[in-house]
Amino acid sequence: MAIDRRWGIALLTLVSVGVVAAGIFLLDPGRRADSAAAAALPPQAQRVTVKDLLGREVQVRVPAQRVILGEGRQLYLVAALDTDNPIQRIVGWRKDLIQADPDTYSAYARRFPAIADIPTFGGFEDGTFDIEQAIAQKPDVILLNIEAQRATDDARYIEKLAALGIPVVYVDFRHHPMENTEPTMRLIGRLLGKEARAEEFIAYRNAQIQRVSGAIAAAQPARPKVFIERIGGYTEDCCLSFGNENFGKFVEVAGGTNVARGMIPGTFGQLNPEQVIAANPDQVVVTSANWEAYVPSGRWIGVGPGADLAEARRKLEAYTRRPAYAGTRAAQDRAFHAIWHQFYNSPYEFVAIQQLAKWLHPALFADLDPDATYRELHERFLPVPYQPGYFVSLDGGASPAAKAAP
Amino acid sequence: MNIAAMATPAGQTAGYRALVRRKRWLLLGFLVLTTLSLVLDLALGPVGYSVKEVVQAVLWPDSVPLQLRVVVWDIRLPTALMALAVGAALSVAGAQMQTTLNNPLASPFTLGISAAASFGAALGLALGVALFPSFAGYMVPVNAFVMAMLSAGLIHLLSVKRGVTTETMVLLGIALVFTFNALLALVQYFATEQAVAAVVFWTMGSLTKATWPKLGVTCLVIAVTLPLFARNSWALTALRLGDDKAASFGINVSRLRLQTLVLISLLAAFPVAFVGTIGFVGLVGPHIARMLIGEDQRFFLPASVMTGALLLSISSVVSKTLIPGAIFPVGVVTSLIGVPFFISLILSGRGRSW
Numbered sequence: 023m024a025i026d027r028r029w030g031i032a033l034l035t036l037v038s039v040g041v042v043a044a045g046i047f048l049l050d051p052g053r054r055a056d057s058a059a060a061a062a063l064p065p066q067a068q069r070v071t072v073k074d075l076l077g078r079e080v081q082v083r084v085p086a087q088r089v090i091l092g093e094g095r096q097l098y099l100v101a102a103l104d105t106d107n108p109i110q111r112i113v114g115w116r117k118d119l120i121q122a123d124p125d126t127y128s129a130y131a132r133r134f135p136a137i138a139d140i141p142t143f144g145g146f147e148d149g150t151f152d153i154e155q156a157i158a159q160k161p162d163v164i165l166l167n168i169e170a171q172r173a174t175d176d177a178r179y180i181e182k183l184a185a186l187g188i189p190v191v192y193v194d195f196r197h198h199p200m201e202n203t204e205p206t207m208r209l210i211g212r213l214l215g216k217e218a219r220a221e222e223f224i225a226y227r228n229a230q231i232q233r234v235s236g237a238i239a240a241a242q243p244a245r246p247k248v249f250i251e252r253i254g255g256y257t258e259d260c261c262l263s264f265g266n267e268n269f270g271k272f273v274e275v276a277g278g279t280n281v282a283r284g285m286i287p288g289t290f291g292q293l294n295p296e297q298v299i300a301a302n303p304d305q306v307v308v309t310s311a312n313w314e315a316y317v318p319s320g321r322w323i324g325v326g327p328g329a330d331l332a333e334a335r336r337k338l339e340a341y342t343r344r345p346a347y348a349g350t351r352a353a354q355d356r357a358f359h360a361i362w363h364q365f366y367n368s369p370y371e372f373v374a375i376q377q378l379a380k381w382l383h384p385a386l387f388a389d390l391d392p393d394a395t396y397r398e399l400h401e402r403f404l405p406v407p408y409q410p411g412y413f414v415s416l417d418g419g420a421s422p423a424a425k426a427a428p
Numbered sequence: 429m430n431i432a433a434m435a436t437p438a439g440q441t442a443g444y445r446a447l448v449r450r451k452r453w454l455l456l457g458f459l460v461l462t463t464l465s466l467v468l469d470l471a472l473g474p475v476g477y478s479v480k481e482v483v484q485a486v487l488w489p490d491s492v493p494l495q496l497r498v499v500v501w502d503i504r505l506p507t508a509l510m511a512l513a514v515g516a517a518l519s520v521a522g523a524q525m526q527t528t529l530n531n532p533l534a535s536p537f538t539l540g541i542s543a544a545a546s547f548g549a550a551l552g553l554a555l556g557v558a559l560f561p562s563f564a565g566y567m568v569p570v571n572a573f574v575m576a577m578l579s580a581g582l583i584h585l586l587s588v589k590r591g592v593t594t595e596t597m598v599l600l601g602i603a604l605v606f607t608f609n610a611l612l613a614l615v616q617y618f619a620t621e622q623a624v625a626a627v628v629f630w631t632m633g634s635l636t637k638a639t640w641p642k643l644g645v646t647c648l649v650i651a652v653t654l655p656l657f658a659r660n661s662w663a664l665t666a667l668r669l670g671d672d673k674a675a676s677f678g679i680n681v682s683r684l685r686l687q688t689l690v691l692i693s694l695l696a697a698f699p700v701a702f703v704g705t706i707g708f709v710g711l712v713g714p715h716i717a718r719m720l721i722g723e724d725q726r727f728f729l730p731a732s733v734m735t736g737a738l739l740l741s742i743s744s745v746v747s748k749t750l751i752p753g754a755i756f757p758v759g760v761v762t763s764l765i766g767v768p769f770f771i772s773l774i775l776s777g778r779g780r781s782w
Contacts, residue, residue: 118620118621121620122620122621122622253622253626256622256626257553257568257626257629257630258568258637259629259636259637260636261636261755282753285751285752285753285754286754287751287754290625291754292629292634292636292754292755293753293754293755294503294748294753294754294755295503295636296473296474296475296499296503296504297474297752297753297754299474299475299495299498299499299503300473300474300475300476300753301474301753314556315556316552316553316554316555316556316623317552317556317567318556318558318567345498345499345503346503348494348495348498348499348502349493349494349495349498
């Protein structure tokens with residue numbers, strides 16, 4: 023009796039294992055879709071060697087049809103290339119775009135509802151991802167930001183993925199945006215087989231930056247001192263700022279002097295509020311966004327797509343009374359501005375540079391209209407409509423340059 | 429103390445008096461050093477005001493230019509005084525934890541109160557979760573405070589259970605540290621990189637968050653708890669001889685322990701909620717005090733106040749002068765300054781403290 027029961031259990035186990043295995047094999051839609059995708063590879067696909075932003079030589083089959091974005095905000099670039107349907111090749115992405123820039127995400131979601139079906143992965147270390155999930159998507163290429171390198175190297179992902187023929191390509195438009203955005207765009211253009219479109223975007227971007235840098239080089243105006251208050255209203259702390267990169271660099275390109283330059287060794291840091299007073303900035307630029315989800319009814323200034331600028335201006339007014347700005351030129355002249363924080367990690371940062379230049383040198387850039395530039399960028403390169411609201415200044419705020427002009 | 433002094437009761441009294449005198453001088457020395465450090469903290473800063481100008485601004489704020497007044501009253505004074513208050517509060521909290529739990533490793537940091545506060549702060553910073561929605565404007569400190577009190581409450585609950593020793597309470601505290609660190613990592617995992625940066629910065633501790641109301645609350649807590657500790661100082665000293673001995677003196681040990689733990693939680697939770705985790709002060713401040721001045725609460729208590737305040741005040745000075753113009757997280761500085769001094773004290777073997 024006992025023996026019979028044991029055999030019965032063994033048989034039952036064997037049968038159920040068999041059924042489950044067959045079920046997995048027959049029913050797994052991913053597997054079938056993948057083999058179908060592999061079969062449907064376009065005939066013109068060819069292997070090429072590309073050089074990524076870390077100088078690695080990588081073999082990739084181009085044009086890539088299935089792409090994983092190691093950072094969701096790489097969509098900013100992809101959308102300018104695959105403008106008709108920017109999500110057609112994205113088979114997985116990190117959820118940072120959804121978290122950090124929900125307004126842009128929802129603008130795309132309205133136009134391309136399928137965006138919600140793209141598998142997402144999290145990870146508090148930039149660029150970490152679930153390698154099994156990635157492999158299951160059978161991507162032609164995985165795009166990672168350069169800051170993911172250490173985590174990726176530690177886990178030996180590159181080697182593991184290479185064994186499956188999945189190349190990893192590093193890009194960058196955050197750490198050294200002024201140098202790296204252009205080669206990054208060119209590289210992604212090559213990967214997607216959209217070289218001409220990428221060159222078009224690069225030419226447009228360079229021309230827009232040149233409108234600022236050319237005028238600054240020609241006129242050599244006096245450089246006002248600028249303090250950038252990073253993520254204003256996100257924390258209680260005062261005087262987080264940028265060193266000589268990112269917004270720090272944007273200010274320099276726009277013809278200003280970043281007062282935190284040389285005091286903050288890296289890209290990000292914090293100044294002593296008293297140091298801001300000592301530096302006596304002529305203008306203060308607060309990078310902020312709608313952070314209601316993080317800091318309910320906080321001091322943040324809700325600039326961004328479709329923002330209520332009257333409300334933003336009202337909240338900016340409170341910054342003039344912060345101790346760190348007491349008695350500074352900026353406070354006397356009411357030269358306070360707020361700008362959308364996400365420009366810090368966007369290939370559209372040239373719009374921010376134009377706006378900074380207009381704030382710092384209003385007479386020199388009287389004809390420059392950053393809003394029009396951003397609108398034109400959307401019309402020419404992006405599939406979603408432009409919603410203004412990215413910048414705001416105080417009413418009656420005058421910059422020293424404007425005063426000196428007459 | 430020499431043998432002759434030990435021999436007669438009169439000699440003993442004289443020796444004791446000398447000891448008390450020496451301790452009083454030590455306390456006075458601490459007071460002088462702390463005052464000097466405070467003056468230095470107020471005098472130093474990127475705007476190169478002279479000491480005379482600063483003194484004038486402190487004493488007659490209406491007679492100085494606006495900028496000087498703002499620098500001294502809105503930036504330097506709250507930070508410098510907050511350093512003293514937070515250092516004192518955390519040090520006393522650690523001192524009494526070590527006393528009541530009879531364990532040299534006890535401190536707000538090692539018993540999970542700081543870790544719980546960090547977790548509470550991270551909930552607010554990264555996920556926007558307000559534990560008390562009616563205080564949404566102060567979400568981060570309120571969250572930190574609530575979690576800190578919650579972890580202290582857990583330790584209290586356990587402490588009143590029958591058969592629980594001080595050792596098990598320390599072990600529970602360590603378990604809480606690991607639990608809250610894991611929860612903190614979990615929150616960070618789901619957060620944006622910007623939120624992660626904010627959380628990391630919060631956990632490093634920063635005095636720049638100091639404001640007058642926060643300073644007022646911290647001082648109020650100190651003002652309420654210190655007299656209560658002082659009233660219990662004989663009983664707390666006796667507790668260090670062991671629970672049984674203390675009980676034989678007529679002390680209600682469990683009641684004393686519970687009362688002390690409640691006061692400690694308040695002392696630790698408020699400063700941590702306001703300035704982030706500067707945990708090291710709570711562990712090392714009392715040890716330095718004990719090594720220099722001994723176990724007698726009448727001296728140990730004020731000495732702990734002084735060592736904590738002095739340690740954090742010096743750290744505050746260093747954190748703003750290390751990279752001129754920038755702010756270096758004070759929690760990092762505190763550990764880096766305190767550790768060498770602490771180790772040298774341990775190795776010098778002066779006054780076996782535990």
